Structures are given as structure tokens and as C-alpha cells.
Amino acid sequence: xxxxxxxxxxxxxxxxxxxxxxxxxxxxxxxxxxxxxxxxxxxxxxxxxxxxxxxxxxxxxxxxxxxxxxxxxxxxxxxxxxxxxxxxxxxxxxxxxxxxxxxxxxxxxxxxxxxxxxxxxxxxxxxxxxxxxxxxxxxxxxxxxxxxxxxxxxxxxxxxxxxxxxxxxxxxxxxxxxxxxxxxxxxxxxxxxxxxxxxxxxxxxxxxxxxxxxxxxxxxxxxxxxxxxxxxxxxxxxxxxxxxxxxxxxxxxxxxxxxxxxxxxxxxxxxxxxxxxxxxxxxxxxxxxxxxxxxxxxxxxx
Amino acid sequence: xxxxxxxxxxxxxxxxxxxxxxxxxxxxxxxxxxxxxxxxxxxxxxxxxxxxxxxxxxxxxxxxxxxxxxxxxxxxxxxxxxxxxxxxxxxxxxxxxxxxxxxxxxxxxxxxxxxxxxxxxxxxxxxxxxxxxxxxxxxxxxxxxxxxxxxxxxxxxxxxxxxxxxxxxxxxxxxxxxxxxxxxxxxxxxxxxxxxxxxxxxxxxxxxxxxxxxxxxxxxxxxxxxxxxxxxxxxxxxxxxxxxxxxxxxxxxxx
Numbered sequence: 001x002x003x004x005x006x007x008x009x010x011x012x013x014x015x016x017x018x019x020x021x022x023x024x025x026x027x028x029x030x031x032x033x034x035x036x037x038x039x040x041x042x043x044x045x046x047x048x049x050x051x052x053x054x055x056x057x058x059x060x061x062x063x064x065x066x067x068x069x070x071x072x073x074x075x076x077x078x079x080x081x082x083x084x085x086x087x088x089x090x091x092x093x094x095x096x097x098x099x100x101x102x103x104x105x106x107x108x109x110x111x112x113x114x115x116x117x118x119x120x121x122x123x124x125x126x127x128x129x130x131x132x133x134x135x136x137x138x139x140x141x142x143x144x145x146x147x148x149x150x151x152x153x154x155x156x157x158x159x160x161x162x163x164x165x166x167x168x169x170x171x172x173x174x175x176x177x178x179x180x181x182x183x184x185x186x187x188x189x190x191x192x193x194x195x196x197x198x199x200x201x202x203x204x205x206x207x208x209x210x211x212x213x214x215x216x217x218x219x220x221x222x223x224x225x226x227x228x229x230x231x232x233x234x235x236x237x238x239x240x241x242x243x244x245x246x247x248x249x250x251x252x253x254x255x256x257x258x259x260x261x262x263x264x265x266x267x268x269x270x271x272x273x274x275x276x277x278x279x280x281x282x283x284x285x286x287x288x289x290x291x292x293x294x295x296x297x298x299x300x301x302x
Numbered sequence: 303x304x305x306x307x308x309x310x311x312x313x314x315x316x317x318x319x320x321x322x323x324x325x326x327x328x329x330x331x332x333x334x335x336x337x338x339x340x341x342x343x344x345x346x347x348x349x350x351x352x353x354x355x356x357x358x359x360x361x362x363x364x365x366x367x368x369x370x371x372x373x374x375x376x377x378x379x380x381x382x383x384x385x386x387x388x389x390x391x392x393x394x395x396x397x398x399x400x401x402x403x404x405x406x407x408x409x410x411x412x413x414x415x416x417x418x419x420x421x422x423x424x425x426x427x428x429x430x431x432x433x434x435x436x437x438x439x440x441x442x443x444x445x446x447x448x449x450x451x452x453x454x455x456x457x458x459x460x461x462x463x464x465x466x467x468x469x470x471x472x473x474x475x476x477x478x479x480x481x482x483x484x485x486x487x488x489x490x491x492x493x494x495x496x497x498x499x500x501x502x503x504x505x506x507x508x509x510x511x512x513x514x515x516x517x518x519x520x521x522x523x524x525x526x527x528x529x530x531x532x533x534x535x536x537x538x539x540x541x542x543x544x545x546x547x548x549x550x551x552x553x554x555x556x557x
Contacts, residue, residue: 177413180398180406187395194355194389195407195453196381 002148005266011155011224013262014162018217019235020242020254021169022210028186028249029206030101032109036092037214037239038232039120040085044215045222045231046128048074048081049135067153069136070223078219082212089211090204092116098203117233124229132226135219158220165216166255169209173251178205186249237278238265241285247298256296260284305333306366307492308354308385308461313363315353322361323349325516329494331461336483336493338503338524341513347496348390350513351463354494355387356380368460382410384460390469393450396439400430400449403438407453423452426489444475451482455491462486464495468502480506504528 019041026034055073056062062071100112142150173179184192185202193199214232221231242261246253265280288295308331316322323346331337341347352358354365356377365373372383380387395403404423408416424431427448433441438449447467454462467483468476476499484506487493497503504510507524522530 177406177409180402181409183398183402184395184406187397188392190357191389191392191395193377194357194380194387196378196409196457197406198378 002270004149005270006263007149007151007155008269009263009266010159010259011220011262012265013259014159015217015220015258016235016238016242016262017255017258018162018165018213018220019232019239020246020258021166021251022214023239024243024246024248024250024254025182025206025210027243029182030097030109030203032097032101032106032113033240034210035110035113035236036117036120037113037210038234038236039117039124040089040211040214041218041221041232041235042124042229043088043120043218043232044081044085044211045218045227046124046229047084048077048215048219049133049222049227051077051080052135064136064138067140068157069138069140069154074135074219074223078216081219082215085211085215086208089207093203093207121229121233128229130229132228134226135222154223158223161216162220165213166251169213170251172209178202182206237285238262238281241281241288244285245288245295247295250295250297253295253297306330307333307368308494309364309366309369310350310354311364311366313350313353313360313365315349315358315360315363317349317358319359319361323358323516324353326363327513327517328363329511329518329521331492331494333492334487334490335508336487336495336506336524338500338507338510339494339496339513340500340503340510340527345513346516347513348465349516351387351465351494351496355385355463357387381407381457381459386454386457386459386462388450388454388462388464388467390465390467394438394441394446394453397437399435400438400441401434403449403453404430404456407456410457419456419458423456426455427452442475443471444478447471447475447479448482451479451486455486459491461492461494464493466496466498468497468499476502501528 019037022040023034023037026032026037052073055077059073062073064071096112096116097109100109140152140154142152144150173182181192181197181202182205184195184197185199189199192202217235218232221227221235238258238261242257243254244257245260246255246257261281261284264284265277268276268280308329310330311328313324313327314322315324325346327346327350329337329339329350339347339350349358353360356372356375356379360373363373364371367383367385370383372380372385375383395406398406401420404420405416408419411419424434429445430449430452433445438446441449451462451464451467464483467479471479480502483493483495487506495503504524504527510522510524510527511518512520512527520527520530
């Protein structure tokens with residue numbers, strides 16, 4: 001048995017964890033399960049890809065930053081893609097979710113997000129076709145790091161990026177007035193309002209953070225695996241499993257949940273067989289719901 | 303010369319359109335006063351102050367704060383306008399520390415002003431300083447009420463509005479809460495409160511209104527209201543008691 005699954009698991013776990021942050025924030029602050037979150041990932045990735053295309057058209061092909069497989073256009077495009085994904089989420093909230101929320105029944109919003117998910121996905125297939133595509137077709141040589149484990153420079157860079165983003169979001173939500181307002185909203189929306197917190201602005205911040213991180217997770221998948229319109233939808237179950245495993249509302253929980261699920265998936269591929277990969281997050285999700293429904297860092301609702 | 307900090311006139315409000323719970327209520331709170339709103343269950347006392355705080359839709363009437371019309375102001379703008387509200391239950395953020403509960407209320411201040419405001423609350427409520435890192439949900443009932451009041455006071459409101467501050471507290475904490483309110487008034491804050499515990503509230507209050515079926519039916523000085531036979535009939539449902547100085551001391555009156 002090789003320890004390679006640890007690296008693979010951490011990478012997959014990072015993607016799941018970044019996505020799960022958005023899921024858990026939307027759930028705790030807007031109080032619904034956003035099924036369109038995976039499609040924010042895919043849209044963010046295609047937006048990034050399109051911007052890279054535009055940059056290439058303007059500046060010609062740019063050499064990658066050795067030893068990575070990508071150059072500055074990807075970094076610039078990622079930042080722009082994050083902004084565009086955030087805009088998409090805000091737009092969707094304005095035209096759809098905010099109206100459905102007024103009915104004050106979570107199930108209506110959940111179903112709305114399900115519809116939005118299908119529409120967004122189909123639109124991507126319509127524009128870009130369902131054929132997989134790549135940021136770069138270059139093959140990266142994985143470096144051995146001992147114990148039979150290999151890792152590529154891209155993987156190291158993206159793991160570091162994940163760590164920085166998670167730390168940043170954690171500090172934002174625990175140390176700033178914006179973050180305290182978000183916590184307050186998730187714990188008691190009525191009290192938050194009379195404490196002077198503008199609900200609408202907290203809702204906007206929540207969408208921006210969730211969507212921007214979804215874009216990063218999508219681009220990670222794009223860099224390390226491939227880009228497909230279904231790439232985000234396929235991540236939905238692991239992301240929800242991670243958010244629930246970590247405890248709804250907890251950002252460290254979502255990330256840890258993501259890493260656990262990533263490691264479990266990678267371990268299952270190695271020990272049982274690749275066909276069981278998808279079942280792992282489902283089994284973990286079921287087990288958590290039965291044994292500890294509030295998750296690792298969750299808090300029992302009154 | 304008295305000066306009205308809060309002036310509510312002919313207020314009609316309710317959760318459902320066409321089903322008012324508050325039906326034409328008018329009350330005035332003058333600067334530096336403690337005004338108590340009493341009334342039987344279902345009289346609309348809570349709805350009245352929630353409507354004032356922007357939490358229940360208002361269909362008619364006016365709310366003036368320091369002469370400024372705040373009838374249509376959204377709830378989240380009230381602290382900036384100078385009105386701080388302490389709900390009856392769930393009035394702290396349970397999974398945030400005591401300090402974060404205070405900090406989150408300081409959104410209207412510039413960041414560098416916040417520590418001084420919070421220290422001010424710690425000076426007024428030393429118990430909170432000792433528990434500053436404790437999640438608010440782990441506090442005792444009395445301390446939680448203290449935090450809820452501090453969270454409202456930290457913004458230096460013109461008027462502090464409280465919904466049954468003694469509800470659900472053990473007798474020891476009830477007297478503590480009323481002593482605290484009397485002390486807060488002494489520091490110059492105007493207070494409007496709704497209370498079931500009429501005896502304790504009247505002991506610290508200056509004036510009181512009795513609300514019946516969504517409208518004020520009686521108004522008077524707190525000291526005389528307790529013995530008013532009309533009140534006994536309307537609200538208290540018992541024979542009028544003689545004013546009892548022992549009771550006042552026990553409930554921590556302002557006397």
C-alpha cells in the first residue's frame with residue numbers, strides 16, 4: 001500500500017473544502033441548501049478559461065512560470081473569474097433567490113436553486129459543449145517526496161493557495177465586524193437586525209465569499225483534472241457531505257470535512273477500487289446524519 | 303419643562319394586514335423617565351414596542367424620536383437613530399463570546415472608538431468583564447440579561463426599550479435586573495419597558511400606561527397607579543394593595 005492516496009486525498013479534499021465553505025455559509029446565513037453552488041464552480045472555471053483565451057488573443061501565448069503548468073494569465077484570469085462568479089451569484093440572488101426567500105419557506109428556495117442549477121449547467125453545455133477541455137495540455141512530472149509519494153508543482157501551489165484562502169476567510173469571519181455580523185445573522189437574524197446589522201449587506205458578502213471560493217475550487221479541478229460543464233454538479237454530494245460532516249455554519253469544519261472526505265475517497269480508490277469512490281461521500285454523509293447530525297463543529301439548534 | 307424623547311401617536315400595527323394588534327395606542331416618554339407599559343396578556347404590549355422598534359409593520363400613526371419621524375425606519379437603522387431594543391428572549395448571540403456580542407453591536411462606530419465603548423460597559427457591568435471570553439449561551443439567566451442590556455447600551459441610545467426584562471428569571475435575578483435599570487436611568491438614559499411584573503416595574507418607574515386591547519386605557523404616575531381601583535379591575539384582577547415600602551426595598555426600587 002502506497003501513501004500516495006494522502007496527497008491525492010488532500011488535493012481532492014481542498015477542492016471539496018473550498019466549495020463546502022460556500023455551501024455552509026449559504027446554509028447558515030441564507031438558510032437553504034444551494035444546489036446551484038456546484039454550477040458556480042463550473043461557471044467560474046469557464047469564465048476563467050474564457051478570460052485566459054482573451055488574454056492569449058491579446059498578448060499571444062505566455063510561457064508558464066516554471067515549474068508550474070500555468071503562467072500569469074491564469075492568475076489574472078482567476079481573480080477576474082472570482083469576481084465574475086460573485087457577480088453571477090449576486091445576480092441570481094437578485095432575480096431569483098431574494099424573491100423566493102420572501103415566501104419564507106426554505107423548500108421553495110431549495111427547489112429554486114435546483115432549477116437554477118439545471119439551467120446554468122445546460123447553458124454551459126450549450127455555450128461550450130460537453131466535451132472536456134483543459135487549461136494546459138502539458139504533462140507535469142511529479143516529484144518524489146519520499147515514502148513512495150509523488151507530488152506535482154501545480155499540486156503544491158494549489159494546496160498553498162487553499163491554505164491561504166481558508167486562513168483568510170477564517171480570519172475575516174472571526175476577527176472583523178463583517179464576520180461578526182455574519183455570525184450574528186446565522187445565530188439570530190431578528191436580533192441581528194435590531195443590533196444594527198444590515199441584513200442585505202451580510203447576504204451580499206455571503207454570496208461573494210461563497211462564489212469566489214467556488215470559482216477557485218473549480219479552477220483547481222480544471223488545472224489538476226479537467227474542465228467539463230458537469231464538473232461542479234459532480235462535486236455537489238461531496239461538498240454537502242463535507243459541510244454536514246464539519247457542522248453547518250463552521251468554516252474550519254467545512255474544510256476539515258472536505259479533507260476527510262477527500263482522503264476517504266482517495267483511500268477507497270486504493271483499497272477497494274475506483275468504482276466505489278462516489279459512494280464514499282454518500283456513506284460518510286449518511287453515517288454523520290445518523291450518528292452525529294450536528295457534525296464535528298456543529299452546534300445543536302435550540 | 304419636560305421634553306419628549308419618544309412620542310408615539312395613534313399607532314396601529316400588526317403582523318397581518320387588516321388584523322391590527324396595536325389599535326391606536328399613544329404614549330409619550332420624556333427625557334430621563336422610566337415609563338412602564340402594563341396590561342393583561344394579549345393586550346399588545348410587546349407588539350407595541352416591537353412596532354416602535356421597526357419589527358412589526360405599522361399601518362397607521364406616528365413614532366417620533368427626539369422629534370424625528372422614525373415610523374418607517376427599518377429595524378436595522380434604529381440604533382443609529384438612537385433607539386436600542388432588548389427583546390424578551392433570545393436577546394444575545396449564544397455562540398459568540400460576551401465581548402463579540404458587544405463588539406457586533408458597535409457597527410455604528412469607527413473602529414478605533416470601539417474599545418472605549420466596550421470598556422465603558424465592562425466598568426458598568428464588571429461581571430461581563432470577568433466572563434468576556436465566555437460564549438453568551440453559557441451565561442446564567444441574570445448575566446445574559448445584563449449582556450443584552452449592555453449590548454443595547456453600548457451604542458449610547460437616546461431611549462432604551464425593553465420587552466419584559468424580568469421574564470423567566472429567578473426572584474434573585476429579577477431584583478438584580480430592576481436595580482440595574484434604576485441605575486441606568488440614574489446615569490441619564492431614558493427607558494421604556496413592558497413588564498408583567500407590575501409591582502417591581504412600578505417601584506422603579508416614573509409613569510405607567512395600561513394597555514388593553516391594543517390601546518392605552520389609563521395613564522398615571524407609577525407611585526399612584528398601583529393603588530388605583532380602575533387598574534386593579536382592568537389589569538391586576540385583584541384587590542388594590544396598600545403601598546408597601548418593604549416590597550419596594552425588596553424589589554430594588556429607586557427609593
